[in-house]
Amino acid sequence: MKxxxxxxxxxxxxxxxxxxxxxxxxxxxARHAHDDHGMEHVPDSVVDEVRAQIHDVE
Ligand SMILES: [Zn+2]
Structure with a gap:
């Protein structure tokens, strides 16, 4: 799981x-960014940041 x-x-x-x-x-x-951070659209630069911070867990 990630x-x-x-x-x-x-x-x-x-x-x-x-x-x-x-x-x-x-x-x-994406849903959280929209609902809780008021972002209509998550820019590619932020998606890249998110991907970089996703890690594996047991
Ligand atoms: Zn948040």
Missing amino acids: EFFCGAVVPDCTARFTGESEEAILAQV
Whole structure:
């Protein structure tokens, strides 16, 4: 399983996401960015940052 903490990209955000693949996490992050950070669209540069911070967990 993979894991991502939004706080790795957005300081002070405590949201945590887990999924079976990067794509599964990115889908959750896109929804979270829209709902909680008011981002209409997640720029490619941010997607790259998110991908870089996704790591494997047991
Ligand atoms: Zn967040």
